[in-house]
Amino acid sequence: MMDMLTIAMPKGRIFIEAAELLRKAGYQLPPEFDDSRKLILDVPEEGIRFILAKPMDVVTYVEHGVADLGIAGKDVMLEEERDVYEVLDLKISACYLAVAGLPGAKFQEVAPKVATKYPNVASSYFRQQGEQVEIIKLNGSIELAPMIGLADRIVDIVSTGQTLRENGLVEYERIVDITSRLIVNPVSYRMKDVQIDEMVERLSTIIEKGR
């Protein structure tokens, strides 16, 4: 009998695209899969258990081995160095990290403030630019920060650009392109290599076709 695979999935927008990709790769996921509020979804026919986590927490579940695999944005992988293997670029949920702020607002010369959910990415970016900044860590709604005077700039994800537009902000610099990645716990990769390799193979075939 094959061991069950546990996959940590990010709740929210990546989930929908990831479920679509898995279905295209031939995994039979029940229809209620898409709008359930359950946090553990078993698909015994496929030998897969899905756990639904906050995007930033997916890597933690995989690193601790409670999930064999996970789907995580490259943004999360860049922010913290973690003990997981990144085995496949799923090429879904494409977006990028950018520096944004109010239009025409001058970047203060002395310790400008930068609000972000990605303090490590942001500090290393500004260090590379030779700028000394003060990082303010927020957990969401980052666009608020310059609008209410908490920060001069933000470093955040831009997908459609709608959030920036609707809040009257502009993009100043593009930092790095982001897509979602398939990540694997190193021990699981040794113990369940056959199943994991098969999944990687099936997903790669579909991703290549979609190019």
Ligand code: PRP
């Ligand atoms: C993300 C990101 C931006 C927005 C970008 O936030 O932080 O705010 O999406 O998408 P857009 O360019 O298509 O408008 P999310 O919706 O994940 O919520 P958050 O603010 O709680 O991080």
